[in-house]
Amino acid sequence: MSSNAVVSPRPRIVRRAVHGVLLLDKPLGLSSNDALQKVKRLFRAEKAGHTGTLDPLATGLLPLTFGAATKFSQVSLEADKGYLATIQLGVTTTTADGEGEVLQRCPVTADLPAIEAACAAFVGPISQLPPMYSALKHQGRALYELARQGVTVERTPRQVHIRSLTVMGWDAELAQLQLQVQCSKGTYVRTLAEDIGQRLGCGAHLAGLRRTASGPVKLEQAVTLAQIEALDEEARLGLLASPDALLAEWPSVELPDEEAGRFLSGMRRRVAAPDMAQVRVYGVRPRAFLGSGHVKAGELIADRLLSPPEIAAMLVQATARAPVA
Template sequence: MNAVVPRPKIEKRAVHGVLMLDKPLGLSSNDALQKVKRLMRAEKAGHTGTLDPLATGLLPLTFGAATKFSQVSLEADKGYRATLQLGITTTTGDGEGEILQQRPVDVTPEQIQSACEAFKGPISQLPPMYSALKHQGRALYELAREGITVERQPRLITIHALDIVQWQPEASLLVIDVRCTKGTYIRTLAEDIGERLGCGAHLAALRRTGSGPVRVDQAVTLEQLEAMDDTARLAQLTAPDSLLGEWPEVVLSNEEAGRFLSGMRRRVALADAPQVRVYGQMPRAFLGSGHITGGELIADRLLSPAEIASMLMQAAG
C-alpha cells in the first residue's frame, strides 16, 4: 500500500495591493480569488463584488490592507459588453436555462437603436429570480431551482451609456456596451430590450469591461499569473490606494499623520469633500481614507502602523 505523501504547506505572507484579474468563463468569483490567493501566498484577500461564473472579465482582487477599501470598487459604476440572442427567451434569462419561447425576429437597425435608447438614464429594474439576492436567508437562485417564485421589489438603477457594437441579423445576435450603476442586472436588461422589440431575448454572453476608473485591458489572466515567477506576480499588484484614484488627496506632515492615525480630527485649509485619500509626507505613505467637513479632516478607514510599515517594505522590494 502506497503511503500518502502530504502536500507541502504553503507559507503565507503579508501581501498588500490590488490585482486586476481577467476572470475566465465558468469560474466563480470566489474560486478565482482562492486560486490567486494561493499563487500569491497571501494571508488575507477578498474580491470586490461577485461576477457570475458565466461572465468573464474584470474582477479586482484585494490583498492585505487593500481589503479595507473593497467597498469602493463594489460601489463604483460598471462597464459591460453583452451579447443578446434575440428571438429566444429562457427560464434563467441566459444560455443555461431551458427555452421558454421562440419568436421570429423581424427588426430593423432603427428599431434596435430606438429600443436601446429607451433604457438610457434612470430606470426601474426588477431583480431576476436567478440572482444572488437573499430571501429569508436563502439565495433567490436556490428557490428558483426548486420552482419557487417570490415577490421582489423593483430597484432604481441608472444606465449611463448603452451603445450598439454589432448587429448580426443572420444570427439574431446583438452586441452592446453598457455603462451602469452598481446592482444593474444585465440579464434583465437583455430580456427587457427583447420584449420592447417584440421578439424576446436572453443574455448569450457577458464580459465586464470596467469598474470605476479601471478597465479590463489593465487586467491579467489566471494563465498568465500561473506562468510567472513570484517576483513577477507581486509586480502585478497596484497599491491599495489605486481603488481611490479618483478621490482628492491630502498630504499630512509626519506629526499630523500620527495624530490622524490615532483617530483624531485634524484642521486643514481645504474645501469640504465627501471622500479623500490621506498620505504621510516623509516617506510618502498611504494612511487611509477620510472626509473633510467644516475645515476638519475626519478619518473613515485607517491602516494600522504595521500595515503601513509592511507596505513600505513591499514597495522597496
C-alpha cells in the same frame, strides 16, 4: 493499493501578509469565489476578498483585495460598472441566459435604428425586478439555488441607473447585438437584455457578458490566471496595486510628516480644503497612502486608516513592481 499504504498529507500552505489590489481577468466557467481562492493560494495570502460577484458565465474584470486593501472593498462594490454584453434577440430562456431551456422563439424584424431607439429608452433611472437566477439572498439562500429547485419567490423591484447604452455591433443574420453598458451597482444585465427584447417584441436573452470597468479601474489593467502562474512568487507581488487604486476618482489631501502621524492615530487635522465627503490621504515623505477620510469645516476626519506596518509593507511591495510578459 495495500490497505497499509501510507498516504502523504498535502503540504500545508504557509500564509503571509500581502497587501494591495489585483485586477483579475476572470475566465469563463469559474465562480468569483473559486477565482479568488486560486489567486489567494498563488500569493499565499492570509486575507483576501473580491469586490462584486461575476457569474461563472461572465468574464472580465474582478478586482481582488488583499490584506489592508480589504478595508476599501466597499468602495469598489458601490462603484459604477461597465460591461460588454452580447444579446441574442428572438429567443427567450428560463434563466435569461444561454444556460437555460428555450421558452420561445420569435422572428426578429427590428432594424438597427429600432434597436438603438429601444436601448435609448432604458438610459437613465429604471426599475428592475431581480431575476430568480441571481446571487441575491432569500432567507439565507441564493435565489439561483431556489430557482434550480423550481421554486419562485416574491422579489422587490430595485432602482438602478443606466448611464449609457452604446451599440457596438449588430449581426442581423444571427440577430445578435453587442452593447457597451455603463451602469450603477446592482444592475442585472440579463434583466436588461430581456427588457430590450420585450420592448422590441421578439424577446431576448443574454448570450455573453464581459465586465470592462469597476469605478476607476479598467479591464485593460487586468491580468489572467495564466499570467500570474507564469511568474515566481516574489514577482507576483509586483502585480499588486496600492489600495488607493480603488479610490482614484476621489480628491486627495497630503499631510506633512508630523501631521501624518497624528492623522494615523485618529486625530482630526486642520487642513486648507473645502468640505469633501470622500478623500484619499497621503503622507509626503515618502509619498504613502494613509487611508480615507472626509473634510468638514476645515477639519480632516479619518474614515478608514492603514496601520504603520501595512504602510511599510506596501512601500516595500512598490519597489517590486514588475511588467507582465
